[in-house]
Amino acid sequence: MVAFKLFLALAAVTSAFAHDHSERHHSRDLRIVGRKTSSIWRRQEVPGSGSEFQVLVDGNKAFKEADPALLKKLTDEGQEPPFMFLGCSDSRVSEGTVFRTQPGTLFTQRNIANQYNPTDPNAQSVLAYAVAELGVKHIILMGHYGCGGVAASIIPPPASVDAANGAVQAWIQPIREIFQSSSRPEIVTLREEIKAEANPEEPDVTNPGFRALVEENVKAGVGRIAADSVIANHFAAIAAGNSTTGAERRSGEGGPAEPVFIHGWVYDIANGEVRDLGISVGPPGVAIPQVPFARIAAAADKAAASRSTSAPAPAATATPSESVAVRCAEQCKTKRNFLPRNMY
Ligand SMILES: [Zn+2]
Secondary structure, eight states, X not given: OHHHHHHHHHHHHHHHHHHHHHHHHHSOEEOOTTOOGGGOEEOXXXXXXXXXXXXXXXXXXXHHHHOHHHHHHHHHHOOOOSEEEEEEOOTTOOHHHHTTOOTTSEEEEEETTOOOOTTOHHHHHHHHIIIIIIOOSEEEEEEETTOHHHHHXXXXXOSSOOHHHHHHHHHXXXXXXXXXXXXXXXXXXXXXXXXXXXXXXXXXTTOHHHHHHHHHHXXXXXXXXXXXXXXXXXXXXXXXXXXXXXXXXXXXXXXXXXXXXXXXXXXXXXXXXXXXXXXXXXXXXXXXXXXXXXXXXXXXXXXXXXXXHHOSSOOOOOOXXXXXHHHHHXXXXXXXXXXXXXXX
């Protein structure tokens, strides 16, 4: 009898563990760094499937059957992307999806809150390879409203952090410094509001200060890329007559090196819109192609004022009639027409 009761107890415990494991397996909660318990998000279930991976299997099947000729061409001839893209790791801002691009279009680096720091060998090596070897025409740094990394930079760090949280907190420190030092009115207001609260929560995606910080983080990143030695050397090579190694590799047949432009954009996760911050940088004396996305006026004005004092390479005024579409319609034909169709 005692043995039977013990068996029942063991069975109950085993069942409880099995149930608990199953529940966690299928609907695990994700705690967003810096968020309160009330902001915990629930992992999305994979719809209509018995396998967690089915959505990937189905997607890959459709993808590989869509344009096998393109895949073969890219394999045989290699990549020659016209764009380098630096964006956030956020699953909602996948560049291939947002711009509906084909393989071979965007040479990509993504990290939490789309940051660029010259002390980050990962990002710098991507930049170096994109500019000196692949010969990209445009470097796009794109932030996004509602960025979790930026939001976490607004509230004070947790009193105690584990290894995982500590790694993220260290990574977002540069954004935290922007938030603490920025004189932009929307950010100053938010900073005062956060200071006044005993237990501040991350602001809503629509909060003007939050949105401004997203934009300022992009502007800081564009400034750091423009100041990087990779770009400085490239601009110097163009100014000196296109005779350095990177320029020669890029021009292929010994022709002139081509200008590279750096752009700062922001993506709105709520409606899919891409906005131009109006802070594009290019080689001195070279007209910057017009970016065919709506400009964020306030940010553009502020950027124009600050660019005259902080930009390492003063940019020429954009020529209104010379749009990126016009330029790329010719230039990018040599790049095998991998531009998204809406650029033409
Ligand atoms: Zn983000």
